[in-house]
Amino acid sequence: MIIGLTGGIGSGKSAAANFFQNEGVTVIDADQLAREVIKPNSQGFQSVVDYFGSRIIGEDGSIDRAQLREEIFDDQDKKKVLESITHPLVKDLMSERIASSTSPYLIIMVPLIFETNSMSAYNRILVIDCDVTLQMKRASLRDNNSSEQIQKILDSQCSRSERLSIANDVIPNNDSLENLKTRSLAMHKFYLELCKK
Numbered sequence: 001m002i003i004g005l006t007g008g009i010g011s012g013k014s015a016a017a018n019f020f021q022n023e024g025v026t027v028i029d030a031d032q033l034a035r036e037v038i039k040p041n042s043q044g045f046q047s048v049v050d051y052f053g054s055r056i057i058g059e060d061g062s063i064d065r066a067q068l069r070e071e072i073f074d075d076q077d078k079k080k081v082l083e084s085i086t087h088p089l090v091k092d093l094m095s096e097r098i099a100s101s102t103s104p105y106l107i108i109m110v111p112l113i114f115e116t117n118s119m120s121a122y123n124r125i126l127v128i129d130c131d132v133t134l135q136m137k138r139a140s141l142r143d144n145n146s147s148e149q150i151q152k153i154l155d156s157q158c159s160r161s162e163r164l165s166i167a168n169d170v171i172p173n174n175d176s177l178e179n180l181k182t183r184s185l186a187m188h189k190f191y192l193e194l195c196k197k
Contacts (some may be wrong), residue, residue, distance in 0.1 A: 002121070005017060015177060017107060020107055020184060104195040123168050128171050
């Protein structure tokens with residue numbers, strides 16, 4: 001069974017995923033895979049640099065993701081080119097990770113399930129849900145981004161109601177980390193029961 005875990009920026013996806021992972025569940029982070037496929041000396045790295053130019057290479061020799069984000073936020077054509085380079089590579093890497101999983105079910109953490117219309121790739125969709133004002137606050141504390149940058153990201157993501165419309169399961173995350181843990185562990189037990197059926 002494959003669970004698609006999603007939620008907007010600052011919703012608590014990573015924290016929830018960690019609770020599942022601590023219970024022995026395989027968690028695949030699509031964003032992490034996207035970083036892996038553009039590591040220096042990789043096919044993805046070379047293709048991205050060939051298209052965007054050396055200005056997106058940071059001082060450490062890797063792709064400056066903040067610079068790349070700026071490039072694509074203002075240009076849908078560039079965004080489509082980047083996706084055409086990275087998505088097939090991410091898909092291949094994800095298939096490898098899924099094949100090597102030994103847990104009863106696995107979670108794929110994907111911020112943009114609704115936006116990419118990829119609902120059919122998952123047996124169930126779990127949404128980590130929280131208020132937009134709380135998302136803004138958490139994202140600014142975590143990423144040290146300006147409120148303008150965070151608003152740009154929020155505007156590029158689907159609305160809360162759109163995200164909830166595709167959910168099979170929802171974990172509210174408007175309060176404490178401890179409550180998120182309790183709810184995540186309860187959902188884990190529910191998923192284990194589903195695996196037995």
